[in-house]
Amino acid sequence: MSHTLLLVDKDRDYLQAMSAYIERLLFDVYLAATTSETTHMVDFHTPDYIVADPDLPDADGIHFLLKIKSQFPQTLLIILSDEDRLDDIMRRMQLNAFSYVRKPVNSKELELTLLRAKEWHKQKEKINRYADRLGALHKATSLYHQLFDEVPCYISVQNKQYRITATNNLFKKHFGDAIGEYCYKAYKHRSSPCPECPVFKTFQDGKYHTTEEVVTSKDGRQYNVITWTAPIKDDETKITQVIEMSANITQIRQLQNHLESLGMMIGSMSHGVKGMLTALDGGIYQLESGIRRKNEARINKAFTVVQEMSERIKKMVLEILYYAKSREVNAEKISIKKFADNIIETVQPIADKKDVKFIANIPDNLNEFEVDLHWFQAALVNILENSIDACEGDDCQSEYTVKFSVSENKNNMIAFHIEDNGMGMDQETQDKMFTLFFSSKGSKGTGLGLFISNHVVTEHGGRIDVQSELGKGTTFTVFVPRMQVVPKKEKGFYLLNVNT
Amino acid sequence: MSKKILVIDDDPNIIDYLTTLFEDNGYEVNSASDAQKGLELVKANPPDLITLDLEMPGDWGPRFYRKMTQIDALKNIPVIVISGLTSNQYAIQKAVATISKPFDKDQLIKIVKDTLME
Numbered sequence: 075m076s077h078t079l080l081l082v083d084k085d086r087d088y089l090q091a092m093s094a095y096i097e098r099l100l101f102d103v104y105l106a107a108t109t110s111e112t113t114h115m116v117d118f119h120t121p122d123y124i125v126a127d128p129d130l131p132d133a134d135g136i137h138f139l140l141k142i143k144s145q146f147p148q149t150l151l152i153i154l155s156d157e158d159r160l161d162d163i164m165r166r167m168q169l170n171a172f173s174y175v176r177k178p179v180n181s182k183e184l185e186l187t188l189l190r191a192k193e194w195h196k197q198k199e200k201i202n203r204y205a206d207r208l209g210a211l212h213k214a215t216s217l218y219h220q221l222f223d224e225v226p227c228y229i230s231v232q233n234k235q236y237r238i239t240a241t242n243n244l245f246k247k248h249f250g251d252a253i254g255e256y257c258y259k260a261y262k263h264r265s266s267p268c269p270e271c272p273v274f275k276t277f278q279d280g281k282y283h284t285t286e287e288v289v290t291s292k293d294g295r296q297y298n299v300i301t302w303t304a305p306i307k308d309d310e311t312k313i314t315q316v317i318e319m320s321a322n323i324t325q326i327r328q329l330q331n332h333l334e335s336l337g338m339m340i341g342s343m344s345h346g347v348k349g350m351l352t353a354l355d356g357g358i359y360q361l362e363s364g365i366r367r368k369n370e371a372r373i374n375k376a377f378t379v380v381q382e383m384s385e386r387i388k389k390m391v392l393e394i395l396y397y398a399k400s401r402e403v404n405a406e407k408i409s410i411k412k413f414a415d416n417i418i419e420t421v422q423p424i425a426d427k428k429d430v431k432f433i434a435n436i437p438d439n440l441n442e443f444e445v446d447l448h449w450f451q452a453a454l455v456n457i458l459e460n461s462i463d464a465c466e467g468d469d470c471q472s473e474y475t476v477k478f479s480v481s482e483n484k485n486n487m488i489a490f491h492i493e494d495n496g497m498g499m500d501q502e503t504q505d506k507m508f509t510l511f512f513s514s515k516g517s518k519g520t521g522l523g524l525f526i527s528n529h530v531v532t533e534h535g536g537r538i539d540v541q542s543e544l545g546k547g548t549t550f551t552v553f554v555p556r557m558q559v560v561p562k563k564e565k566g567f568y569l570l571n572v573n574t
Numbered sequence: 575m576s577k578k579i580l581v582i583d584d585d586p587n588i589i590d591y592l593t594t595l596f597e598d599n600g601y602e603v604n605s606a607s608d609a610q611k612g613l614e615l616v617k618a619n620p621p622d623l624i625t626l627d628l629e630m631p632g633d634w635g636p637r638f639y640r641k642m643t644q645i646d647a648l649k650n651i652p653v654i655v656i657s658g659l660t661s662n663q664y665a666i667q668k669a670v671a672t673i674s675k676p677f678d679k680d681q682l683i684k685i686v687k688d689t690l691m692e
Contacts, residue, residue, distance in 0.1 A: 345629060348658030348675040349585050355676050356591025363598055372594075379587060 077101045077192065078119050082112050082126035083154070095181065096125070099188055109133045116142055116149075123191055125152045127177070128163055136166050143170045148198075150191045154179060228289075228299070228320040231306065232257050232273050239315060248291045257318065261289045272303040276316045280305045289320070298327040336398060343522065347390065354383040393522040396449070403446045403533050405558040410440040410488060414480055417451060421458045425476060430465045435479040443488050444558045445534060453527035457492050457538075457550050460524065464496030464548060471495055486556045487536070495547035504542055535559065577690050578619070581605040582612040582638065583627040583656070588675075592625060592656075599683055609633035613641055616648055622690055628657035628665050636665050643668075652689050656682075 079101040083089050086107050093103045104119055106112040109132050115121070124142065128135030143151055150172040155163050157176055164174055172194065173187045222229060223243040230252065231240040238252050238260060245252070252260040258267050267274065272283035284302045291297065299320040306315040357379030364372035414436040425432035458476065465474035477493040499507065508528040531538050536554035579601045581592045586607065593603045604621065606612035608630050616624070628635035635655065643649040655665060655672040666672070671685045 345658040349588065351676040352658075353585065353587035353591065355679070356587060356594070359591065359679060360594050363594070379590075383587070 077123070078104070078121040079123040079125060079188075080104045080106060080112065080115050080119065080121040082106045082124060082130070084108070084127070084129060084131050092125075092179075095184075096188065099185060101188070107131075109135070109138045112138070112142070116146065120146065121149060122195060123150045123152065123188070125154060125188075127154045129155065129159065136163055140167065140170055150195065152187060152191060225319075226321075228322070229317065230257060230260070231315050231317050233315050234277060236267060236273065248297075249289075250292045262287075263290050272301055273316045273318055276303040276305050277313060280307075280313055286323075287320070297322050297324045299323060339397065339522065340394075343390070343394075350383055350387055350390070354380065354387065357383055390522065392452075393526050396526055397522065403558060404448075405444040405534075406447050407442050407444050408447060409442050410480060411436055411438055413443075413445070413447075413451070414478070414490075417454055417458070418478065420451075420455055421462075421478075424459060425462050428462055428466045429474070430462050431473060431475040432462075433475055433477045435477070437480065440480060440482060440488070443554070443556045445554060446530070449526075449530045450534065450554070453530040454490060454492075454552060456523040456527045457552070461492055461494035461496065461548065461550070464494050464498070466496075468497035470497075470545065482556075483553065487553045488556055490550075490552040490554075492550040492552070493547065494549075498544040498546050498548055499540075499542040500544050504540055507540070508538075576600055576602050577623065578602045578604065578621040579686070580612065580615055580621040580624045582607075582609070582624065582630075582635075584608060584630040585627075588627070595679055595683070596686070599686075601686075609635070609638035609641075612638055616642055616651070617645070620648060620651060622651070623686060624651055624653045625656050626653050626666075626669075628655060628659050639666050639669075654682075654685060654689070 077100060079096060081089055081093055081096065081103055082105075083092070084107055086105075089105045089107060093105055096103050101123070104115050104121065106115045107130075109130055112124075112126070112130075116124075124139070126135070126139060128139055130138070139151060139153075143149065151167075151170060153163055153167065153171045153174045154177055155174065160174060160176060164171075172191055175184055175187055222240075225242065226244060227242075228245040228248065229240075229242040230238050230245055233239055236256050236258060238255055238257050241249075241252050249260050256267075257273065258264040258271075262268060268287075270285065272285045275281075275283045282302060282304050284300065286298065286300050289297050289299055300323055301318060301320045303316050303318050305313040306317055308314050357376050360372055360376035361380060364370070364376050414434070418432075418434045418436075422432055458478065461476045465471075465476065468474070475495055477491070479491045481489050481491070483489045507524055509525065528538055531552055531554060534554045535558070536552065539551040539553070540548065541551075542548035579596050581589055581596070581603060582605070583589050583592070584607050589605045589607065593605055596603045604615055604619065606615050609632055612624075612626075615621075626635050626638065630638075633641070635657065639653060642651070652670040653666065653668070655669045656675060656677060657665070657672070658675040659665070670689050673682060673685070
């Protein structure tokens with residue numbers, strides 16, 4: 075640290091004497107006896123200290139020194155003066171001078187003053203350094219705050235008692251402010267710490283831990299998250315808090331589940347598909363050999379088989395496409411009577427061919443509703459076909475009927491009733507009927523139909539109720555709201571209905 | 575006298591196909607839609623060849639085969655497995671041939687002819 079000192083006094087001998095003394099105190103000393111010399115010295119050497127007697131020959135010394143001070147505010151001024159002028163000087167300079175020393179100068183007093191000035195200077199430099207560091211710290215803090223708040227992860231900081239001391243914006247948005255709450259309550263709505271808590275582990279061993287969890291937002295939604303915990307230490311040793319960061323991987327898991335179930339679906343369907351293709355081969359062989367042998371009976375029968383198999387394969391391909399894509403309801407208004415009549419037109423010939431009596435009862439006054447015309451019709455037709463098949467596969471009754479009717483329910487719901495007196499279903503079949511694991515075999519189909527029918531109905535905000543008794547028959551009731559609410563949910567993927 | 579083939583498959587369309595195919599080629603064809611009926615037919619009227627589906631309700635293909643081969647008179651009847659199951663090459667070791675659905679009819683006929691020539 076430099077200690078440049080400028081000594082100013084009109085008496086040059088005095089200057090010499092003082093300079094020798096001051097140099098012993100380890101200052102680099104420069105001398106000036108006039109304001110012009112002083113100006114020159116100040117410009118050249120920018121002294122840290124100026125020890126001066128304002129009584130100068132060529133100008134108003136006080137005014138001059140005040141000007142120097144204003145130009146170089148860092149320079150410390152020490153004023154030496156005779157007793158009688160001192161009052162006036164002090165009055166005019168006030169705090170612009172660091173200290174005032176009476177002439178004749180008490181050498182000890184001067185020495186101590188200079189040392190104090192040095193010390194002051196040192197402290198000032200320290201403060202400047204601290205101010206710089208504070209500035210940098212402030213920048214870092216503000217950057218940290220930005221990161222903390224803008225990072226698209228849930229971040230919370232917990233203390234040893236599991237209480238949350240800080241949360242970022244995303245956390246607040248999904249789990250509430252939560253400061254002071256127990257983390258297991260805010261994240262999981264629990265009343266005690268989670269088993270295998272990663273925060274606890276980090277408190278124990280000071281290491282990073284990562285787990286996968288299912289958390290519950292403040293409005294009850296469940297998210298899959300990957301969680302990392304890291305220790306926060308004070309002064310490099312003790313762990314005072316743990317920071318917990320969670321990334322929302324719900325969509326990834328959904329996609330993963332969807333792909334897995336897609337794979338499983340294709341695997342479970344492959345047997346049915348192969349059966350259908352073999353039957354189609356059979357039809358084509360019989361068609362070709364029938365033409366060759368000019369066997370008209372064979373040709374006709376073969377053609378029916380080919381038609382039927384093509385129809386089934388087409389249906390299956392559409393079902394796979396529907397399942398593979400995430401699909402929104404494409405709702406259109408239609409008169410309920412007209413919609414039902416379309417279905418009757420499609421189903422009547424199928425029932426006739428299988429010797430099943432199809433009874434439809436559609437009132438005229440039900441007005442309109444909003445549904446996805448293709449898929450909602452496909453859903454109902456699918457259920458009706460199943461009912462017809464249930465009759466075909468049974469032989470206990472003398473006459474088989476499938477009844478189809480529509481009514482309006484409370485809450486503005488439209489209900490479609492499909493009742494058959496066919497073979498009925500046992501409890502296990504009823505439980506599994508809407509899942510992908512329930513599959514019919516061979517060329518009859520793939521079992522995807524009912525799963526998709528159920529999905530279409532629930533996508534409309536409706537549901538399917540099933541009543542069935544083995545050996546007696548089955549009744550399906552399909553509920554759908556009259557009007558569609560504008561969809562607000564995020565694009566999800568279909569999952570296997572394994573449990574319900 | 576024409577050779578007798580027994581077709582065992584739970585899908586009526588496939589039974590129809592195989593029956594027509596084999597009859598067109600001069601064979602006498604019987605059919606059964608499950609293992610139990612199949613076993614009854616084999617015992618009552620032993621065929622010269624059996625085509626067997628693997629996935630059926632009740633006893634599945636391999637179980638039918640096990641039951642059949644326990645009977646001395648029947649255990650040497652050649653069996654061709656015709657199945658949609660993908661790992662079908664492991665199902666019945668002693669089958670004369672194992673073919674997947676959908677199959678090449680010309681290849682099937684050739685296997686049948688070769689088997690019944692012996």
